Amino acid sequence: MGDLRKDSISLLLPYYIDYVFAELFRDVGFEVLWSDNREDTEKIVKDNEPDLAIEWQHGNDDFPIRDLLRKHGRQAPVILAINWNRDPLPDDSTEIGYVGYLDVPFQLRKLISLCYKVLPASKKHKLMKMPIMKKGFLFRIK
Secondary structure, three states, X not given: OOOOOOOOOEEEOOOOOOHHHHHHHHHXXXXXXXXXXXXHHXXXXXXXXXXXXXXXXXXXXXXXXXXXXXXXXXXXXXXXEEOOXXXXXXXXXXXXXXXXXXXXXXOHHXXXXXHHHHOXXXXXXXXXXXXXXXXXXXXXXX
């Protein structure tokens, strides 16, 4: 396994999004697992057990992050950020292997709420101690 910090929440991001997203999520307080190519992303997945993952919808029926996690037996909850077309997707995201959907562009508050819902109890308190929460940025967790 990789050397993930135990006091953080690790977030796997897809290789096909820009590095700016990795920086943004680091600034929020996540330990970001990201590379700009599929091969290195697969190595990251093989070497680590992320706490969460975001799949930025890559196409109508193309879900590479979910598929990489499954291939390597990782159990990370995966959130699907929909930026393509919702029409072929089922209303229940669990039918295709996701814990929830976020429409792009999404509000950070909605992402944090969804993360809180799907994280195990042992990680929820870490979410509430993230830097953005310490700066007085309050979320209404549902």
